[in-house]
Amino acid sequence: MSSTVDQLAEPRRLLLIAYRLAPDFSMESRLAWRRAVAAAQQYRVTVLCGLLDAHADDLRAEGVDVLHVPPSRWERRLARLPGGSNLAYARWQRRAYRVAQAKHEREPFDIAHHVSYCGYRQPSHCWRLDIPYIWGPIGGTHAFPRQFFRAIEPLGAIREAVRNGINAVQLRWSPGVRQAIRHSTCVLAASRQSQRELTTAGLRIDGVMLETGVDAAPAPAPPRKPQPNDEPLRILWAGRACSWKALPLLLRALAGVSPACLFQLRVMSAGPQLKRWQRLADRLGLADRVEWVGWPGCTAREPHYQWADAFAFTSLRDTSGTGLLEALAAGAPIVGVDHQGAADVMTDRCAIRVPVTSPTATIEGFRAAIELLARDRGRLAALSAGALERARQFRWDVQSKRLLQAYDDALAPRENASPARLAQPSQPARNATASATTSPAETCTAAASQ
Incomplete structure (x- = not known):
């Protein structure tokens, strides 16, 4: 029956x-x-x-x-x-x-x-x-x-x-x-x-x-190997070019890093604030170290995450952020603002948290984190392994x-x-x-x- x-x-x-x-x-x-x-x-x-x-x-x-x-x-x-x-x-x-x-x-x-x-x-x-x-x-x-x-x-x-x-x-x-x-x-x-x-x-x-x-990868991504300190730290920023995404916080932080800190920033974005941000990067003297790649489709974004040593997240208003998970899945640790949904994603094993107390403190937090990762590639590799582990939970x-x-x-x-x-x-x-x-x-x- x-x-x-x-x-x-x-x-x-x-x-x-x-x-x-x-x-x-x-x-x-x-x-x-x-x-x-x-x-x-x-x-x-x-x-x-x-x-x-x-x-x-x-x-x-x-x-x-x-x-x-x-x-x-x-x-x-x-x-x-x-x-x-x-x-x-x-x-x-x-x-x-x-x-x-x-x-x-x-x-x-x-x-x-x-x-x-x-x-x-x-x-x-x-x-x-x-x-x-x-x-x-x-x-x-x-x-x-x-x-x-x-x-x-x-x-x-x-x-x-x-x-x-x-x-x-x-x-x-x-x-x-x-x-x-x-x-x-x-x-x-x-x-x-x-x-x-x-x-x-x-x-x-x-x-x-x-x-x-985040989608499960066909094969687990291998942990990143430590890069030589004389190689530029490759930083990816991704998101719509809208006011609340606050890319200028990162640009001002990069303008203040030590001359010994080598970096390259890749910006994956499109939207109403893009030209304003590009002009700001030029005024800050960052034109030769910032690459603007537009906003590709979902599958075309993956190579950019694979390229990055670290992912910068500056959004001042976001429920969470799919880019955070895509970065973790590629083994790119996060340097991000520690609030709202991003705070639920980031841990000390996969990210460096930046305080959201004032513009000055946040800019300083990004500057210090980027200089740390640029000079301590062992720490960067450890955070990369933590990023892969964290991504599996999402x-x-x-x-x-x-x-x-x-x-x-x-x-x-x-x-x-x-x-x-x-x-x-x-x-x-x-x-x-x-x-x-x-x-x-x-x-x-x-x-x-x-």
């Missing part, structure tokens, strides 16, 4: 909500793609998305269905206006929910998960489907440090100050955010600082999980196992009344420490924190 039940039981149906779906466009689009493919190993996955990459057939070949709700013409126009992108996205979320609701009535889903965008401001409405609902990992809560307003251009400082104010209001008073969290089975924060900021605002957070990950396959366990835990209360579902042989064993009375949020927390 049990074998008959096993054969009849169908894989559970998972609805993933991800506005943009692409394997090689942005961090948000890639993480949605990776999570969909990973979940398809155990679930019948449908992705509710707005912007769909041309490679969608590859996703369908992995067993993932796509429920495409493209942005309307009005939403596209609205998104191009200053401050209009959030309004356009909120409108899309309402329309997308109605499409998902109609699909749910025809072919019911078992569980829903809002994957991206990971920002907290515009939650999906799919918690209304009356099925277990997971939201996160969510971020977007971090404020730009006020003491650094003078370290960026005036217009950028004004934008960041306005954003800080909006964040302070929305975190505490947004009815949509509070309603979504109240009806969620499990809510995950993308960093420990996001967790603190959300809970301080009176919002429930059940666990912490980095919102991004591989997508590891992240996916944690999330699949969170799905199972969220579904457990309903499945206790459904023997056919529990009989599926492909499902991993439950957490042995969770009792029959454990809440979905408690078991979700255990899975996310492993």
Whole structure:
């Protein structure tokens, strides 16, 4: 009898909500793609998305269905206006929910998960489907440090100050955010600082999980061998050329290093601040030691990480930073600002932490760290080995196992009344420490924190 039940039981149906779906466009689009493919190993996955990459057939070949709700013409126009992108996205979320609701009535889903965008401001409405609902990992809560307003251009400082104010209001008073969290089975924060900021605002957070990950290499990268001290230290910086990424902090630090400190900086970037940064590098006398390589596609970025001896991370406002993980996976240790999501990634075995107390202290921290690595190549090699070890903890396959366990835990209360579902042989064993009375949020927390 049990074998008959096993054969009849169908894989559970998972609805993933991800506005943009692409394997090689942005961090948000890639993480949605990776999570969909990973979940398809155990679930019948449908992705509710707005912007769909041309490679969608590859996703369908992995067993993932796509429920495409493209942005309307009005939403596209609205998104191009200053401050209009959030309004356009909120409108899309309402329309997308109605499409998902109609699909749910025809072919019911078992569980829903809002994957991206990971920002907290515009939650999906799919918690209304009356099925277990997971939201996160969510971020977007971090404020730009006020003491650094003078370290960026005036217009950028004004934008960041306005954003800080909006964040302070929305975190505490947004009815949509509070309603979504109240009806969620499990809510995950993308960093420990996001967790603190959300809970301080009176919002429930059940666990912490980095919102991004890194692909497992076909073969483990070998540890870097110590380079001679007379070779320039090769430093990579990567990110959008936007005010909050704060590349000038690194440029000013490099302008102040000892003449005996040999280095070469490679900047992988594109965006509105790029020309301003290039002019600053020229004024600081760095033109012959800075290489600007544009912003290549995802696969084309890997050789740059392999080239680097160290990766510099200066961002003053970021949920985490995929570049951090890509650098670690290549064996390039980090010299980075010690705050927000980056603080969860860096350890003393793979990084040199730079304080975020004032522009002067941060510039000095970068200068001292770069001089240290340039003269102590043994320390650099040890940090490189630590980087490879640290990267393994953030591989997508590891992240996916944690999330699949969170799905199972969220579904457990309903499945206790459904023997056919529990009989599926492909499902991993439950957490042995969770009792029959454990809440979905408690078991979700255990899975996310492993």
